[in-house]
Amino acid sequence: MDLTIEKLIYGGDGLAHLPADEHGPGKAVFVPFALEGERVEVTLVEQKPGFSRAHADRVLSPSRQRVSAQCPYFTRCGGCHYQHSNYDHQLEIKSSILKENLRRIAKLELACELKIHPSPPWNYRNRTRLRVKRIPVFALGYYKLNSHELLSVEECPISSPLINRAIKAIWILGRAGEFGTSVEEIELFSNEDNQLLVEAYAGSYIASNKGRGIPLREFEADTVEVWTEKLQKELPETIGVVLFQGTGPDGFGLLKTVGQNQLIYKTKHASYRVSAGSFFQTNRHLNDELVDIVTAGRSGRTALDLYAGVGLFSVVLSREFEHVIAVDTSHQSAADLEYNSTANVKALRSTVDHYVSNVVGRLRPDLIVVDPPRSGLREKLAMNLAGLGAERITYVSCDPATLARDLVPLLTAGYHVEEAHLLDLFPQTFHLESVLHLAL
Secondary structure (H helix, E strand, O other), X not given: OEEEOOEXXXXXXXXXXXXXXXXXXXXXXXXXXXXXXXEEXXXXXXXXXXXXXXXXEEEEEOOOOEOOOOOOOOOOXXXXXXXXXXXXXXXXXXXXXXXXXXXXXXXXXXXXXXXXXXXXXXXXEXXXXXXXXXXXXXEEEEEEOXXXXXXXXXXXXXXXXXXXXXXXXXHHHHHOOOOOOOEEEEEEEEOOOOXXXXXXXXOOOEEEEOOEEEEHHHHHHHHHHHHHHHHHHHOOOEEEEEEEEOOOOOOOOEEEEEEOOEEXXXXXXXXXXEEOOOOOOOEOOXXXXXXXXXXXXXXXXXXXXXXXOOOOOHHHHOOOEEEEEEEEOOHHHHHHHHHXXXXXXXXXXXXXXXXXXXXXXXXXXXXXXXXXXXXXXXXXXXXXXXXXXXXXXXXXXXXXXXXXXXXXXXXXXXXXXXXXXXXXXXXXXOOOEEEEEEEO
């Protein structure tokens, strides 16, 4: 059937509707890789009670904003969603989606200008995570769109040049059977000094060793030095490999480190130690701009930095505030946070919910900075934050829907949006970063 795309929604899909019938208005249809105003020929691929999903077979009336994708894996890989749109239009899409979520969920019409901060649209990522497979042959790549099936990739145009060289080097070792026997995932992290840190995640399959069955993860710990040396020959910029057991650093623990287990990430504001497993922003071009937006012009007695990570904001805030309290729950990030902090920063390892609930009524900071994961704050924490009575709250968000939801109790408590920013930390994808400055 032919459908007309009405708009793009968060998640990357175009929204259309089936024709109305005797049962009522037509059901919503989500169509990936389409643009607003386009007429597309689609095939329905999934039917749900409240909506349908469709595959765009042919674009009958293309948008003037449509361009040819630069990546050979686009539409098959689940990583990118907007490569068929020119970059200026991607910014317009994200701006509209952010404003709509604020309007629909928080009932908020921005009274201030939404300031847009673009990024170089390619080679911007300083970190990427890939899956590894060996049956029937070695393969390295990402998940296919809407699946857990591996798509082999040999390049990633949104990742940094060094990361792309690392992908090439791992393919060379993998095809020769010389890369991580039990490694199931690999994360590549680069800094501006052209150094690479590799995080490898070993599985738990069983291998035979002289007639004795041993966990492959233990075998991997014994052999990681061998394949690390081979990787460094292919890519001398590799300064260390950190081997974890399981699918994440908080899952089953560290197995072995060869070389360094951390990078020093230099920005115009400071140098940060970032260990394997610690969170750090992934857009290598906009880190400084993000820090400027969050911290510029802020000063006072006490600042509270929640979900502080390795201290990206805390370190800079400490220069203008007498005291900074920085809170993060991750073991890796909390250790880096303490290392990166100055004497007037109190680094705490705690869940944000637990910490805030314990200081309501006892602490009144001048500024609160929150940079939560995609799940956001949720109502109880948002209400407790409002209960601290800070004159200003800066909310750094990577999900417009949870941001809008969390704003409701903050707006009810008397806060208003003083300034709004959209930073495009993730060009070519539907993801967007926003910063809202709230004041009482």
